[in-house]
Amino acid sequence: MKFTINWLKQHLDTKLDDQKIIDKLTSIGLEVESFESQSSELDKFIVAKIIKAEKHPNADRLKLCDVDIGQNEKVKVVCGAPNAKNDLLTVYAPPGATIPKSQTKLSVSKIRGVTSYGMLCSESELKLSNESEGIITLSPKKYIKQVGKKYFVNKNQKVVDLSITPNRADCLGVRGIARDLAAAGAGKLKNKNKSKINFSGLNKIKVKIINDKNQGCTKFGSLLIKGIKNTESPKWLKEKILSLGQKPISAVVDVTNYVMMDLNRPLHAYDADKIDKGIIVRNSKKGESFEALDNKKYVLGDNMCVISDASGVLGLGGIIGGVRSGTELNTKNILLESAYFKPKSIRSTSRILNLDTDAKYRFERGIDPNSIEEGLIKAAELIQNICGGTISKINITKKEKSNHRAIKFPIDLFNNTTGFKVEVREMNKILSDLGFLVKKNKKELNLKVPSWRPDILQPIDIVEEIVRIKGYDRIKTELPEKTRNKQTLNPHQKLFHFLQRSVASKGYYETVTWSFTDSKINELFKEEKPEVKIVNPISSDLNVLRSSIFSNLIFYLKKNLDRDAKDISLFEIGPIFSGKKPGQQEIVISAIKSGVISRLNWIEKERKVDVFDAKRDVMQTLIETGLDDKNFHIKSNAPNYYHPGKSGAIYQDSKSDKPIAFFGEIHPNINQKLQIKTEALILFEIFLDRIELHKNKLKDQKNKYEYSDFQKSERDFAFIIDKNLNVQELVKIIYKIDNNLIKNVKVFDLYEGENIPSDKKSIALNVTIQSLQKSLNDKDLEKINNLIISTVESKTGAKIRS
Numbered sequence: 001m002k003f004t005i006n007w008l009k010q011h012l013d014t015k016l017d018d019q020k021i022i023d024k025l026t027s028i029g030l031e032v033e034s035f036e037s038q039s040s041e042l043d044k045f046i047v048a049k050i051i052k053a054e055k056h057p058n059a060d061r062l063k064l065c066d067v068d069i070g071q072n073e074k075v076k077v078v079c080g081a082p083n084a085k086n087d088l089l090t091v092y093a094p095p096g097a098t099i100p101k102s103q104t105k106l107s108v109s110k111i112r113g114v115t116s117y118g119m120l121c122s123e124s125e126l127k128l129s130n131e132s133e134g135i136i137t138l139s140p141k142k143y144i145k146q147v148g149k150k151y152f153v154n155k156n157q158k159v160v161d162l163s164i165t166p167n168r169a170d171c172l173g174v175r176g177i178a179r180d181l182a183a184a185g186a187g188k189l190k191n192k193n194k195s196k197i198n199f200s201g202l203n204k205i206k207v208k209i210i211n212d213k214n215q216g217c218t219k220f221g222s223l224l225i226k227g228i229k230n231t232e233s234p235k236w237l238k239e240k241i242l243s244l245g246q247k248p249i250s251a252v253v254d255v256t257n258y259v260m261m262d263l264n265r266p267l268h269a270y271d272a273d274k275i276d277k278g279i280i281v282r283n284s285k286k287g288e289s290f291e292a293l294d295n296k297k298y299v300l301g302d303n304m305c306v307i308s309d310a311s312g313v314l315g316l317g318g319i320i321g322g323v324r325s326g327t328e329l330n331t332k333n334i335l336l337e338s339a340y341f342k343p344k345s346i347r348s349t350s351r352i353l354n355l356d357t358d359a360k361y362r363f364e365r366g367i368d369p370n371s372i373e374e375g376l377i378k379a380a381e382l383i384q385n386i387c388g389g390t391i392s393k394i395n396i397t398k399k400e401k402s403n404h405r406a407i408k409f410p411i412d413l414f415n416n417t418t419g420f421k422v423e424v425r426e427m428n429k430i431l432s433d434l435g436f437l438v439k440k441n442k443k444e445l446n447l448k449v450p451s452w453r454p455d456i457l458q459p460i461d462i463v464e465e466i467v468r469i470k471g472y473d474r475i476k477t478e479l480p481e482k483t484r485n486k487q488t489l490n491p492h493q494k495l496f497h498f499l500q501r502s503v504a505s506k507g508y509y510e511t512v513t514w515s516f517t518d519s520k521i522n523e524l525f526k527e528e529k530p531e532v533k534i535v536n537p538i539s540s541d542l543n544v545l546r547s548s549i550f551s552n553l554i555f556y557l558k559k560n561l562d563r564d565a566k567d568i569s570l571f572e573i574g575p576i577f578s579g580k581k582p583g584q585q586e587i588v589i590s591a592i593k594s595g596v597i598s599r600l601n602w603i604e605k606e607r608k609v610d611v612f613d614a615k616r617d618v619m620q621t622l623i624e625t626g627l628d629d630k631n632f633h634i635k636s637n638a639p640n641y642y643h644p645g646k647s648g649a650i651y652q653d654s655k656s657d658k659p660i661a662f663f664g665e666i667h668p669n670i671n672q673k674l675q676i677k678t679e680a681l682i683l684f685e686i687f688l689d690r691i692e693l694h695k696n697k698l699k700d701q702k703n704k705y706e707y708s709d710f711q712k713s714e715r716d717f718a719f720i721i722d723k724n725l726n727v728q729e730l731v732k733i734i735y736k737i738d739n740n741l742i743k744n745v746k747v748f749d750l751y752e753g754e755n756i757p758s759d760k761k762s763i764a765l766n767v768t769i770q771s772l773q774k775s776l777n778d779k780d781l782e783k784i785n786n787l788i789i790s791t792v793e794s795k796t797g798a799k800i801r802s
Contacts, residue, residue, distance in 0.1 A: 062111065316355070656690075
């Protein structure tokens, strides 16, 4: 948004200087991009010095001059002036400059076989006088130090360029900017001048808005001006248009552009004599076309808002007019349009046709629907003053009413939100200056939002308006507390991140896949869980929510194996789903490993991964979380996607009804169905929601194992026990005999057969005995040996094997 300070002062009575106005604009949220003079075509003409002037080799009346144009740069210029001579100071026009008199744009050219870079100018060519006999001669005293600098001093007013955010469409007009400054105490908003127009006659060009579905126009205002003499704009209007970086066209067009920038009210002028039987506002039909004012032909699609007549399309509503009804210098009668178009319609049409205009830029952000009459009156009055003519009465056709939005604003909301207080009386003044209608009612303000502020929707928007005007610097900066009284993560979140690190530390690479999966693969891992289908899947092979993370892990494992990767270890942590309702999901960490251990190792013999690798990894992970492995209860009831004889389920203790983890080798049938090319494949999964952690049990940074300085002793025992007795029960019994002395119990042999009853089995265990206080003597060891034997025999009915 561009404007000059003088233009702003037509709406704002202020005593602030330019810099203070610029600072105030920035402080109220209207960011100033630049504040500088508008460039001019005359900026290219510079002071130059002829170093040497000699006769042109191929022409008697021409001279070839070496010209110093400053910054240690010299050019050759062919010149026909008789007064061109050595050491003459003159005015040089480079290639690209436009000569004011002839409007010729210079380029590098050859004159009689010699290349000339620009030209040396006469006073007549620069419209300084009628003198055309020779080039300009400048006084050495005044200009000797000006070589290379601009000859014309840029007297244009400085232009303010604002970066307007999409929500502040009201500030795309100079009056809207002045209103904000007045509310911020930078001056007083001037009252609008009363119209002196003498309306005569009716507007005989009828307007009809067709009630199409998704009609983009809700109001269409127009008036007819007859008998005008379209002409060149006066100097003041030209200056306004030039300050915007635009070129003046004609008085009628320049006035519509001026009102658009002044009031944020886009207008359009039609040559009334070119309109066939009235205006029809309707939706376009696919294939319709028209030639626009940018001299391009546009083919329209369905449901684009068009302004038409009986002969066809005249223009795109709110975006661009057409050539057929455009005004010209010989136009006598004009129809002036001021309408309201819906932002959604404007955005859709301009995006499809790749059109960008000043009117489109405003309509798509939402202009004031109640400014139709004001815009028509101001433009008509200016056109009449410049071009003459008689003005008809205004005709406004409506399809929808524009109501003011009402907001109840709790007074204490401001202080609660910003941390500083503003008196109710001051709030009232700020909001009134911004155009709100305010009524106080006990602890709240009843507000009616001005029609030019479509961005104000709720009470918090009112807080923003007040703090913006008062100044964001009023909000105190409070540093966050450096001490943390509460833990950042809850225990469940800590466990989540701990398990990520724990599994990764064992050589598994973390993957992040979709929570969706292929139903064909998911079927292999879902057990009895119902399949949760997705109504609108993003692709046909991601059509269900996963019942197991393995359905995705095994898919990507296979992709890598098919690319000849070997010995892959992957894991993922995330949700699995047993239903579509809240709570029917669990957080699980699942890992998968394929191939062999110690491949191509010169020390160790390579071997396939097996169930014991899976058990080791899952057990170590659980132990690292702080769980006591002596309490674990292991069963063989793993899901059906595990190998039935090489898998297990881990329960936190013997009383748990749900396992906290599964481990094992994959079921051979799955390998066969998916055609996975690997030597071996193992899996494990841990269910986070089922783990019960005690406080301070996550010990990823400290190892709490106590090491003894005294000699350890190992004893082997072989017990004959019932076949149905779980070996882990036997191990737990031995551990509980004396936790201070028995450090480790390891099963190293299982025997069934000759010399053992058919309903019995022989279990051999190695027990490590060690004290933290002393070296154990034979008597101590004998005592603990006897205690182990007697305890096991009494609690299990086992017999020591001789």
